Each structure stands twice: as structure tokens, then as C-alpha cells.
Amino acid sequence: MSLDPRINRLDLHRTKEGEQTSSHLITWEVFHQEKRGKQPVHAGIVHASSPEMAMLFAKEQYARRGKTTNLWVVKTSDVYTFSYEDEDIFETTPEKTFRDPGFYKVRDRIEAYQAKNKIQ
Amino acid sequence: MNNEAIKDLLYKMADDALIIGHRNSEWTGIGPMLEEDLAFSSMAQDKVGHASALYKILHEILGEKDPDVLAFQRGEKDFKCCQLVELPIGEYDFSLVRHFLFDHAELIRYEMLASSTFEPLAQLARKVKGEIKYHVMHADTFLKQLSQGTEESKARMQSSLNYAMPFALGIFEKSEYEDVLIEEGIFAGEEKLQEKWLEKITSIVTSSGLTMPEVADSKIVYGGRKGYHSKFLEPLLDEMTEVTQIDPSAEW
Numbered sequence: 344m345s346l347d348p349r350i351n352r353l354d355l356h357r358t359k360e361g362e363q364t365s366s367h368l369i370t371w372e373v374f375h376q377e378k379r380g381k382q383p384v385h386a387g388i389v390h391a392s393s394p395e396m397a398m399l400f401a402k403e404q405y406a407r408r409g410k411t412t413n414l415w416v417v418k419t420s421d422v423y424t425f426s427y428e429d430e431d432i433f434e435t436t437p438e439k440t441f442r443d444p445g446f447y448k449v450r451d452r453i454e455a456y457q458a459k460n461k462i463q
Numbered sequence: 464m465n466n467e468a469i470k471d472l473l474y475k476m477a478d479d480a481l482i483i484g485h486r487n488s489e490w491t492g493i494g495p496m497l498e499e500d501l502a503f504s505s506m507a508q509d510k511v512g513h514a515s516a517l518y519k520i521l522h523e524i525l526g527e528k529d530p531d532v533l534a535f536q537r538g539e540k541d542f543k544c545c546q547l548v549e550l551p552i553g554e555y556d557f558s559l560v561r562h563f564l565f566d567h568a569e570l571i572r573y574e575m576l577a578s579s580t581f582e583p584l585a586q587l588a589r590k591v592k593g594e595i596k597y598h599v600m601h602a603d604t605f606l607k608q609l610s611q612g613t614e615e616s617k618a619r620m621q622s623s624l625n626y627a628m629p630f631a632l633g634i635f636e637k638s639e640y641e642d643v644l645i646e647e648g649i650f651a652g653e654e655k656l657q658e659k660w661l662e663k664i665t666s667i668v669t670s671s672g673l674t675m676p677e678v679a680d681s682k683i684v685y686g687g688r689k690g691y692h693s694k695f696l697e698p699l700l701d702e703m704t705e706v707t708q709i710d711p712s713a714e715w
Contacts, residue, residue, distance in 0.1 A: 368496070389498050395604045400498035402597065403505050 371397035372422055373405050374415040383415050394418075464647055468640035469581055470525055471543070472650055475638070475688055476572070477517035478544035481534055482696070483565060484510030485703055489552050502601060506562075509594050516591075520583045535707040539697050545687040547630035549696040556609065556619040557627065563602035564631040564664065570595045571659050580648035603667055610671035617672065624668065625676045632657070633684040 368390040374383035386405040391397035397416040406414060425432070444450065457463070487507035494500025518530035527533060547565060552558045573595055576588040609616040635657040644650040665675050686692070706713050 390496060391498065393604075393608060396608065399597075399601050399604055400502055403502040404498065407505070 368392045370419040371401070371416045372419050373397075373401040374417070375405050375411060376413040376415070377410055378412050381412075383413070388419065389416070391416075464581060464649065465640065465643045466525055468638075468643040468647070469584075469649060470521060470527065471638050471640050472644060473517050473521050473525070473584070475543040475545075477514045477521070477533070478542045479548050479565075479634075480510045480517065480569075481514035482542070482544045482699065483548040483561075484508070484514060485699060486548060486550075486552055487558065487562070490555075490558065495555055503558075506598050506601065509591075509598070513591055513594075516587050520587065524583055531707075535704045536711065539692060539700055540690040542690065542692065542696065542700075543688050544692075544696070545630070545633045545636065546684050546693045546696075547627065547633060547687075549687070549693045549699065550627075550630065551695055553623075554619070556616070557623040559602065559605050559609070560620060560623040560627050561631075562598070563606050563667075564627055565634070566595060566598040566602050567664050567667075568631075568634050568656065568660050570599050571663065572656055575651050575656060579650060584649070606667065606673075607671045610673050620671075621673050624673060628676045629678050629682045630684045632678055633687060635660075636685045636688040638688055 369392070370388045371391055371394070372388055373386045375386040376383040386401075389397055389400040389404055391400055394416060398414060401414045401416050405411075484507045487503060487510065491500065491504040491507070494503055514534065515530055518527075518533045521527040521533065522530055528536075547561060550557075550561070570592075573588040573592060576584050577592070579585040579588065606620065610620045611617070635653040637653050641652055641654075645652045668675050
């Protein structure tokens with residue numbers, strides 16, 4: 344059942360009352376790479392039946408504007424994730440400020456070098 | 464350089480692009496799925512863009528009328544498009560097969576034109592090569608997918624191919640300027656284009672599991688390049704020019 348009333352009026356998606364004949368194609372995650380060497384950034388999803396078709400659609404949906412150098416597509420079911428119920432494993436991370444680069448002792452030496460050579 | 468020969472070449476390319484662009488845009492909003500609707504519409508827009516670029520060369524370099532006038536205010540007989548592009552969109556299998564047959568010819572034509580002695584055309588050919596490469600990638604992917612899908616999808620693709628082939632061969636109808644274009648290094652000619660095209664599509668059609676239809680020379684649909692069109696062009700032009708008919712100076 345489409346959310347669009349115009350599509351529903353066409354009655355394309357069912358033969359008999361209540362019987363759905365079409366199923367949605369699987370989804371693919373699309374990653375957009377702006378420049379060579381830059382990390383691909385997640386852009387969204389497309390529906391497609393093969394990786395080749397997913398790339399065709401990714402190009403039109405996520406590389407329409409601005410610069411693109413490449414796109415990656417990955418079958419959504421091939422992406423493994425934590426459960427949101429386990430979000431607590433990340434809970435104390437923001438407190439661990441000692442992991443910020445500023446805490447490395449070498450920082451002083453970098454700053455001294457930058458000051459001496461007038462590098463911002 | 465022979466300007467009449469160049470004009471003839473540019474008009475037929477531009478008219479092909481404009482008419483197929485208009486036809487394919489008829490799928491906008493009713494495509495088989497959201498993603499494909501977007502992709503097909505976007506390629507249709509590209510085609511209209513190619514037509515616009517070609518009319519611009521005709522206007523700015525060869526002294527023809529303004530691109531809008533060329534697109535919207537010429538009579539049916541003045542159009543030089545092949546009849547393949549005029550045919551109604553039919554069902555999606557036909558539109559895909561036409562897109563496959565037409566875009567392969569476009570890709571090779573522009574590849575050949577990249578080394579044209581008529582520099583504005585060579586420049587345009589280099590500029591649009593990426594767009595058309597994508598169009599062909601799209602066409603090949605769908606042709607393969609549907610030819611190897613279900614019995615029904617395969618049968619539909621085959622019957623659309625059989626139907627479209629005599630029209631597709633009409634793309635390569637020669638003009639009276641053929642020899643001049645070749646001699647002056649403007650374009651290597653329809654015969655050479657057709658040869659390369661046949662080789663290319665035969666290999667894709669066959670590897671997709673379809674059969675290349677045999678078309679007798681007498682069945683090839685010529686005429687478009689000389690202004691003889693199918694009954695489908697006139698209504699298309701009427702619709703396309705509806706706004707300019709009411710107000711030729713309308714802007715939107």
C-alpha cells in the first residue's frame with residue numbers, strides 16, 4: 344500500500360481485494376565520497392534488486408548535486424550494528440577526556456615548533 | 464567547411480534528443496518505482512539538455528534561429544528526428560529497449576564526434592560523454608536484469624526488441640551530405656556508426672539471453688531524417704508547444 348493516494352487510485356499493487364502482489368525490493372546503504380582519499384560518508388538508502396541497480400539509483404539520488412568522485416553501496420542486511428539497548432557501553436566515553444589529543448605531552452613540542460616556524 | 468552538411472547533422476541529433484527526452488519524461492511520476500522514476504526522469508532531462516546545446520551551436524555559430532524557436536516553433540516536416548524516438552512510451556519494457564538501442568547509438572556517435580574537425584561539436588562530445596556513459600550503463604543493467612528475470616519479463620523484452628529493431632535501424636538513415644561529412648572529417652558517417660552499434664548491441668543482447676532479430680532491409684523504417692514522420696510526432700509537438708502556441712514570448 345503506497346502512502347500516495349494517487350498511486351493507490353491506480354490500483355497497481357493488488358489483484359484481488361487485500362492481496363498484495365508486489366513486494367518492496369531490498370535496501371542498500373549508500374556512501375558518498377567527495378574526493379579521492381576522503382572517507383565515504385553515509386548518504387541514505389535506495390531500493391534495488393542487485394548491486395549494479397543500487398549503484399545506478401545511488402548515482403541519481405545521492406550524486407545529483409555538488410562534487411562526487413565515487414559511491415559505495417552495501418546491502419543493508421550486510422551491515423552489523425549494536426543494539427540500542429547496549430548504548431550504555433558508550434556511556435562514559437565522553438568523560439574520558441584524557442584521550443583527547445591535547446593531553447599528549449608531545450603537544451607542547453608541536454606547539455613550540457609551530458610557534459618557532461610561524462605555522463598556524 | 465560545408466555548413467549545410469553540419470546543420471543537417473546537428474538538426475537530426477538535436478531533434479532526436481529533444482523528442483526522446485520529451486517522450487521519456489512522460490514516465491515522470493508514474494515510473495515503476497521511486498528510484499527508477501527519478502533516474503529515468505533525470506536522463507530525460509539530460510537529453511533535453513543535449514538538444515539545447517546542439518540548438519545553441521546552430522544558433523550561435525551557424526546563424527540559425529534562437530534555440531527556443533527551433534525547439535518550439537518549427538513544423539512537423541522540419542523535424543529531422545528518426546521515427547524510433549517518436550513512438551509512444553508503451554509499456555516499460557518498450558521504453559527500456561528503445562533507451563538501450565538509442566543510447567548505444569548516441570554513445571558511439573559522440574565518441575566518433577570527439578575527434579570531429581568541427582570543433583564546437585567535438586567539444587560538446589567530450590563534455591557529454593560521462594552523461595551518456597551513465598545512460599548506457601543504466602540501459603545495459605536493466606536489459607540484463609529483465610532478460611534474465613522471469614519468463615514474462617524475458618518474453619516482454621524480446622518482443623519489444625523485435626518491434627523496435629526496424630525503427631532503431633532507421634537511426635542510421637543517410638543524408639545527402641554523408642560523403643561531405645566524411646571527406647571533411649566532420650563525422651565518420653552513419654554506415655560506420657551502424658556497424659559499430661550492431662556489433663556492440665549484438666554482444667549485449669546475446670549475452671543477456673535474448674535473440675537478435677533479423678530485419679530485412681525493406682523493413683527498416685526510414686524517412687524521419689527527411690521530414691517524413693510517424694503519426695505520433697504531430698500530437699507530441701502539439702502538446703510540447705502548447706504554451707508557446709498561446710504566448711510565444713512566455714517565460715517560465
